[in-house]
Amino acid sequence: MSAISSDTVIGNARIVLADRVIECGWIAFADGRVAEIAEGRAPGAHIDAAGDLFMPGLVELHTDHLEAHYVPRPKVFWDPTAAVISYDGQLATSGITTVLDSLRVWREDGAEDVDGRAGILAAAITAAREASLLRADHFLHLRCEIPMPDVVAEASELVARPDVRLMSLMDHTPGQRQFRDEAKLRDYYRGKGAGMTDAELDVLFARRFAYQRTYAADNMRAIVALAHQHDIPLASHDDTTDENVADAVRDRVSVAEFPTTMEAARGLHRAGIDILMGAPNVVRGGSHSGNIAAVDLAREGLLDILSSDYVPSSLLMGALQLPERVPAIDLASAVRTVTKTPAEAVGLADRGEIAPGKRADLIRVHVAGGIPVVRSVWREGQRVA
Template sequence: MSAGEFTLTGAQVLRDGALDAGPVAVSGGVIADALLGRQVALPGCKVLPGIIDMHGDGFERHLAPRRGAMTDLGFGLAGVEAELAANGITTAMLAQFWSWEGGLRGRDFALRFLAALKAYRGTGTDMRAQLRFETHLLEDYAAFEDTVARFGVHQVVFNDHLPHEALSQDKRPPRLTGQALKSGRNPEVYLALMQGLHAQRAQVPQAVAGLAARLAARGVVLGSHDDGDAATRNVWRDRGVRLSEFPETVDAAQEARTGGDGIVLGAPNVMRGGSHAGNVSASDLVVAGLCDALASDYVYAAPLVAAQRLAGRIGWPAAWALVSDGPARLLGLADRGRIAPGLRADLVVLDAAGRVCLTVAGGRVTHASGVGAAALLAAE
């Protein structure tokens, strides 16, 4: 269905911090304040703001199902959009690396990805780039900054995945050979690259502080990744980096909250009942009030499942805000995240079993199944 006029009726609707039974009208891609067009009856369902995913790298499996198989990334992005819509995601930050690791995480692939995303014309899902920049790539700073400006990148997250402990002890990092071959490099060349980047670590703090300041001046949303303690979060805040993605400890999350920084946690952590890496439980942080947004990370189904599980502990309005209004605020997207007249018509409808049966992005139906598809057909 194109971005025309229609009204969803008969369902519970989450708005103004509560579930009510009123209709939701859509006109010209935004929420309207009066009943319009065809009426789509959805008894027994819930109508919720569309999910805003702040950080997801599940798109990688669509862009590279096998090495070299995807010559036109546009086809892969169509698969990404279909999966996002099926999981109720209406805005997605696609977290692409710019890393020394090479392959899908290297600079060349990042440039291919950005060009493909700019050219892609989808069905309505708002897909944007988050670039994950490895801080020790000092020679790439100028090219990276130019790329952010040229492609209008909305969000940058700073990463450091160098195995510093092993490199400081002149040891071969674990999984070195496999990672090198995956990126198409000789293991010894790969090791020498890591050693060279590690050796210039003293220059990184000043360089990254300058880069962060310049990007912030352009309005780019900045985040750090895997803050391990309060001191690390404090350092990033001093650099103007006000989002803490996936803090690994309670202390790091608490420092973020005390300093007024945004806190993004992994929805898969909530979905599986804990961190797969042995870090702090995201559910515990949420209940303690130390979370502003949940992100899909590597599983696009996770935000929906996590919000549903948390709803039993903190209520539907608070749980759903973590995947809608919270991410919208952190990303500076004031036109979405809630159901209110004049806002972008981003909606997800859950059937009585909690399954996504209808997704609307920018007033366009991007996914319909089960009772949602039946309701659309009955309204024709």
């Protein structure tokens, strides 16, 4: 060991690096950064990891799970700062040390209670951060539903915040993209909260068709221009056709979230756009909407990033299951989909891998009966879980 003064030394660990796995090694970190990594027995006093996995803290680009803490029941709104703190604790104990909180930047009467609350939740995240109440490092992902009348005005209110790291271009008009089968969208809304009747859904869908005809084209141009003006990476959403891919290329999209077909995924890959899929899709063995399976994309070399979407613990589970489902993917490659690649996609080059000089965002993981358990979490060298 060199003369570097280390605050913490972990030994007897299986360490996942960006390109390989050290089967038995040690890691030292000081002043919030990784200081040294080596194979073999740790010199001097150290924490014995007992052969557990040591990985970079997970980086999450798309999770709307905050909504479940803020609106835990239909028409029940929790204190927004308390909701953020509860949600943050769940993220940290799932191994997530960097998160882009996905906020709905639109209002739609009669759809979901959480619509139009992006400003409230963004303010709550700021309040919790400034009070040093958060375990993970929080940024914002503005989810922009392009056909909605007020989406440009609402995005404009938030886009200048320094914590905005991603904006996504979404269009959930029935009959296209994720919900090409309109019946799937009806099933989705019937299962939300108290559910919606077919008559209510007829009204909702008719309004959405009208909104798309009236606003979508102009709003798309305005949101894309807003993102480029503020140097914020763009994500497309639920790309399905070659036309969707062409739009993503035209708009200089960096990340494609949840493409629904192999055709679209291949086109996005050829264009050099990172493909993000849901970790629940991996864990469940397929899409809950009946679209393409993430594992099928992985077998084709078309999967770059995993997201926990609506189940925080799925991010770690999905990454560790990838090598089992796709033998061509080794553990280091699988872990990159939830660490290094998503970090780089949104310009966070200081984290996402265990390497000297990188942030000491680290997690200790024990696997029992095929289920990963996060035993310890460090953010910038400080134990947070």
